[in-house]
Amino acid sequence: MQMIQTVFLTVLVFFVIVTIHEWGHYFFAKRAGILVREFAIGFGPKVISFKRGETRYTLRLIPAGGFVRMAGEDPEIVEVQPGQTVAVRLKDGVVQRIYLDRLDERKDVLRGEVVSIDLERNLHIDLDVEGEVEKYQVHPTAHIIARSTETQIAPIDRQFGSKTVGQRALAIFAGPMMNFILAFILFLLYVQMAGVRENVQIGALLPDTPAVEAKMQVGDIITAVNGEAVGTDYTRMINIIAKHPNKPIVIDFIRDGNPQSLTITPVPNEQGEGKIGVQAAFGTRAPTLGETFTGGVTLMKEMTVLIMDGLKMLVTLQVELDDLGGPVRTAEITSQIARQGIVQLTSWTATLSLYLGIFNLLPVPALDGSRLLFIGLEAIRRKPISPNKESFVHFIGFALLMLLMLVVTYNDIVRLIRGE
Template sequence: MGTIQVVFMTVLVFFVIVTIHEWGHYFFAKRAGILVREFAIGFGPKLFSVKRGETRYTLRLIPAGGFVRMAGEDPELVEVQPGQTVAVRLKDNLITRIYLDRLDERTGTIRGEVESLDLEHKLQISMLVEGEAETFAVHPQALIIARGKETQIAPIDRHFGSKTLPQRAMALFAGPMMNFILAFVLFAAYIQMAGVTEKVLVNTVQSGMPAEQAQLQSGDVIDSINGEKIGADFNRMIDIIGASAGVPITLKIIRDGAAKQLQITPVADDAGVGKIGVTPKYETRSATVGETITKSASLMKQMTVYIFQSFKMLITGQFKLDDLGGPVRTAEVTSQIAKQGFVQLTSWTALLSLYLGIFNLLPVPALDGSRLLFLGVEAVRRRPLDPNKESMVHFIGFAMLMLLMLVVTYNDILRLVRGE
């Protein structure tokens, strides 16, 4: 790939795995009837923003994730208070617009002082209009307009917290779930493109090593070692040879369609591991539908185990700061893999999507896993936790995650400057 293609594919990888995650939250929140105020990719200042229907779609400066802002999760940004003078616009006897500023410029409106209001349950406002008390019904999708911004009201039945436990749990779990689905689909696409390995062949033979002395040749098929079939499992071949330093082994090979047996004694390297001096190449074929499904599931399992092993090493202190990578290092590795071709990039994107799904299910404050844990506690207690306390826990967790991201990003930049 050229430089422009590499940059484009790197950005696309991040965009796809984050967007599919947030779309999962968005889709199941909307399905439950929750008002989704914003669908954002990235954090920080807005780079691009457009509103479609009830939701504002934004692209933000810091490409380190995204979020779906649902009504009731955070305090509403705009409030109307009793005693405040407002202007309202009616349609079919329902208030559709509530103006909080520049009242003299609002034509076709009714202006008055708010006596009382309920924009969540009763959906009505009582106002003093020219000295007379009047009560108006409010449209469930009415807009509050202040400082040039429109904020849609959220009746209580549109709040996240008003939904059943299963609906809220699904809206939270749907993000990681979509990452798992994407990972499976991408692993399947990778298997279809890469094919299924059927045989391990000798690629090159190193001069002066046991393989050359035994007259192994490029193109020989490794059929078995000491009677154990190798098939496509080159790693098993390495394990057997590695454990046989100084011990003769019997290789059954296929050369030009004919079977031959060779006796080879691996030599020990500096670490005491047996070597015979060959590199492999593989004979592949197209995968069947069944093989694509089973091998995709197998890759999902293998990579999941690998990810949890990495988490374990992090918890037990086997990782140093330099071993951790933030968005900068991830982008660097992604660009390097993109240069290897679309097939390798597909596999890497699947791994990143799987990692994002698993990471978000960790019981860390501010992540989906922590919020699901709070729902589990609510189910056991049969009553919700204090939303203010829960919000504080998630806020602290988010701040700590952002701090960690800043530290590893700073370390990544220093590493790039040092040319490591």
């Protein structure tokens, strides 16, 4: 049962942080009037697929991210050319369906050869029907049917490229933005669940150590060491003790509400640092609203700095392959943290969401940062960059990212097999 719960929580973590990212793209694209063709979690073959309204929602086999496919971002797959024989279905004289194959099997349709067609601006189709050219208006949400697949047409005002620089930038930035919002909310929840540290306590005593000989007890609240107040800083306590190997020190503590003190002589470890043989625990209390907010801000800031430092090392090639981790290693660590409980898992999920948001803003081809860079260049130049050139750059970037992902994943699997 524990294993099933761990697997479920691990999958849930990935699902939540990826879904909230793609939902950000989806929501602001729809708000701008862009036709969203697909909302996908994962890459590769479809596992689950269904359509609601204009958008197809898919769960794909490879759990390495997701995407929102907007009309106009890439060349449309289905094209209708003059001279092509098609069948159309009309409603109130307006074309609702355009069939490209199995024309003899279609019922209640008009069949003819395309003379001219415009599915982006004027929305019309002219058909040669038995030698007479007939003109028809095409509905803005008409569908093209080919190989049993329906594709909704995308008039120019429904395409990504037709929107303002601000609308496009917001639709792209919204993915990382939602990750930042999720991370902050989860950090706030973590502060609420973990509480605010009130003091440093003895959490455990190691056998045959000075603390045991001095009859210290689990639960003793340490207030000062050699006259220096400890407060909630366990590291400060350890540092003071470490400076006094084989030298008596006075530890002030509270036991059962009564202040007490005793003298202990730390013993040196292999590094020559003084140790008394205790492990820390922390007394906590429920945080106030202000403490919850400031605690969440502090955690957000500290984790951002750590993530940026890690990315800096990656960019400057100060890391080795074994230092990198792909989906396999991330899932492994997530499952380990899931076993520690919901409190630690909440903090880890916040960190992953923050990392995903920051990573996606890097100016690396195929990532949101690169797409924002192209939009920024367009704003400066006051004219768009060639869509073909931009698509080629993103394609190369995506291919390289997938190659790196494969290498890192292979290394993670090998490491797991070896038990490292």
